[in-house]
Amino acid sequence: xxxxxxxxxxxxxxxxxxxxxxxxxxxxxxxxxxxxxxxxxxxxxxxxxxxxxxxxxxxxxxxxxxxxxxxxxxxxxxxxxxxxxxxxxxxxxxxxxxxxxxxxxxxxxxxxxxxxxxxxxxxxxxxxxxxxxxxxxxxxxxxxxxxxxxxxxxxxxxxxxxxxxxxxxxxxxxxxxxxxxxxxxxxxxxxxxxxxxxxxxxxxxxxxxxxxxxxxxxxxxxxxxxxxxxxxxxxxxxxxxxxxxxxxxxxxxxxxxxxxxxxxxxxxxxxxxxxxxxxxxxxxxxxxxxxxxxxxxxxxxxxxxxxxxxxxxxxxxxxxxxxxxxxxxxxxxxxxxxxxxxxxxxxxxxxxxxxxxxxxxxxxxxxxxxxxxxxxxxxxxxxxxxxxxxxxxxxxxxxxxxxxxxxxxxxxxxxxxxxxxxxxxxxxxxxxxxxxxxxxxxxxxxxxxxxxxxxxxxxxxxxxxxxxxxxxxxxxxxxxxxxxxxxxxxxxxxxx
Ligand SMILES: Nc1ncnc2c1ncn2[C@@H]1O[C@H](COP(=O)(O)OP(=O)(O)OP(=O)(O)O)[C@@H](O)[C@H]1O
Ligand SMILES: [Mg+2]
Numbered sequence: 001x002x003x004x005x006x007x008x009x010x011x012x013x014x015x016x017x018x019x020x021x022x023x024x025x026x027x028x029x030x031x032x033x034x035x036x037x038x039x040x041x042x043x044x045x046x047x048x049x050x051x052x053x054x055x056x057x058x059x060x061x062x063x064x065x066x067x068x069x070x071x072x073x074x075x076x077x078x079x080x081x082x083x084x085x086x087x088x089x090x091x092x093x094x095x096x097x098x099x100x101x102x103x104x105x106x107x108x109x110x111x112x113x114x115x116x117x118x119x120x121x122x123x124x125x126x127x128x129x130x131x132x133x134x135x136x137x138x139x140x141x142x143x144x145x146x147x148x149x150x151x152x153x154x155x156x157x158x159x160x161x162x163x164x165x166x167x168x169x170x171x172x173x174x175x176x177x178x179x180x181x182x183x184x185x186x187x188x189x190x191x192x193x194x195x196x197x198x199x200x201x202x203x204x205x206x207x208x209x210x211x212x213x214x215x216x217x218x219x220x221x222x223x224x225x226x227x228x229x230x231x232x233x234x235x236x237x238x239x240x241x242x243x244x245x246x247x248x249x250x251x252x253x254x255x256x257x258x259x260x261x262x263x264x265x266x267x268x269x270x271x272x273x274x275x276x277x278x279x280x281x282x283x284x285x286x287x288x289x290x291x292x293x294x295x296x297x298x299x300x301x302x303x304x305x306x307x308x309x310x311x312x313x314x315x316x317x318x319x320x321x322x323x324x325x326x327x328x329x330x331x332x333x334x335x336x337x338x339x340x341x342x343x344x345x346x347x348x349x350x351x352x353x354x355x356x357x358x359x360x361x362x363x364x365x366x367x368x369x370x371x372x373x374x375x376x377x378x379x380x381x382x383x384x385x386x387x388x389x390x391x392x393x394x395x396x397x398x399x400x401x402x403x404x405x406x407x408x409x410x411x412x413x414x415x416x417x418x419x420x421x422x423x424x425x426x427x428x429x430x431x432x433x434x435x436x437x438x439x440x441x442x443x444x445x446x447x448x449x450x451x452x453x454x455x456x457x458x459x460x461x462x463x464x465x466x467x468x469x470x471x472x473x474x475x476x477x478x479x480x481x482x483x484x485x486x487x488x489x490x491x492x493x494x495x496x
Contacts, residue, residue, distance in 0.1 A: 007028065008027075009064075012026070016389075034211050035197050036213045052197075054073055120137070121137045164194070173337075240431040256280030265311075287454070288469055294422075334421075354380070441463075465481050476493070
């Protein structure tokens with residue numbers, strides 16, 4: 001039995017200053033199915049979803065639901081049409097409480113039209129309890145981890161009882177266990193006849209949940225088929241329009257002196273007795289389940305958080321790091337996991353975002369050397385294939401993946417001796433990932449020490465000389481190249 005069409009998008013075109021984000025796009029989604037959208041960073045996926053959700057107006061084209069053309073005015077109106085959306089960029093207000101974030105925009109009111117806080121609290125607490133989450137409705141978002149905020153966004157979107165649920169990279173920041181929860185929920189949603197539009201750069205998960213796949217490139221639909229008629233290679237070749245290498249550009253490099261050593265680093269409640277070292281020319285990895293304490297260790301090391309005891313040595317000399325400024329002085333750079341909160345300056349241009357922490361490099365004799373700034377940043381942008389209309393475009397308008405690339409470029413330009421990369425390829429398309437691996441290799445070959453935190457095991461196995469595995473705030477073991485397997489990592493990662 002073939003399912004009825006729920007949502008149809010017809011001939012949608014959308015132009016932004018300097019870019020045609022969507023060019024005459026048409027496709028349709030059937031009831032009770034998962035329709036996956038694939039495409040490189042900047043292909044137009046999120047833009048189309050924002051049009052369906054009423055955030056942008058298309059220049060032309062229409063949206064048809066249940067056979068009737070609709071005019072979705074804004075996200076609240078979208079909900080009336082049975083549409084809800086999980087956004088790619090977690091754009092939350094840190095001071096908001098969980099209950100506020102759940103009901104913002106559609107506050108329930110009581111009989112005298114006053115906001116009904118009692119019912120808000122009850123509904124929120126019920127939902128949290130049902131989902132087994134250990135917070136209460138008054139917890140502020142800033143006190144939650146990235147994965148918790150993401151998971152709440154998912155639960156919120158699902159709780160609206162919508163028929164069309166858009167998920168724009170919902171798993172970019174949640175744990176594997178939460179991914180399983182999400183997939184269970186998707187199954188339930190399908191069973192009740194809802195349809196899901198799902199965007200992800202994680203190829204394994206696409207093939208696990210898709211019923212149909214549509215591939216975008218440069219704002220156009222390239223192809224749309226049932227999942228049975230696709231395989232990984234076909235999706236990738238349609239996405240990038242060229243052959244890409246699926247191996248890792250790891251080289252055997254000369255390993256130098258110890259650049260960084262961490263001794264018995266402890267922070268109550270986060271991590272305990274952490275010992276590790278990284279040499280020049282070496283790429284070390286940190287594996288572990290989300291919440292294992294990897295990010296916390298790096299944040300403390302970088303001076304973003306305090307630690308209780310332990311020692312940090314750079315070039316075998318003990319140093320004190322109390323702030324990111326101290327780290328930068330010691331030539332340490334860190335790409336943070338939560339790019340929204342710690343990475344970008346939204347109102348500034350792409351170029352400013354890339355050069356902000358590097359201005360010194362481009363200033364001599366009191367003058368900013370613009371041409372050199374442009375040349376250096378431009379080179380990184382080219383290597384990573386950053387898609388931006390101009391260098392002066394504000395960073396907000398770039399696609400999610402392209403924003404990530406700008407931030408990565410920023411840290412590459414600081415010319416660090418020690419570079420910490422927390423999930424550097426999250427949200428990056430398959431084509432650009434390889435370029436980033438090449439950059440990492442190049443940095444190591446220049447004698448820099450690299451620390452790579454990643455949830456993608458093949459990435460750690462393919463790129464690292466050694467991998468430390470953390471669980472419950474402690475390093476449970478260390479594996480060396482040739483001896484690093486997914487099984488061994490998972491074994492250590494699940495130790496108590
Ligand atoms: N508000 C905006 N103003 C100007 N340009 C925009 C705006 N939003 C998106 N764009 C541009 O439209 C193009 C498509 O962006 P979109 O966010 O839809 O890509 P995407 O396919 O979701 O990519 P990613 O995988 O990186 O999330 C990009 O070139 C982007 O810079
Ligand atoms: Mg996007």
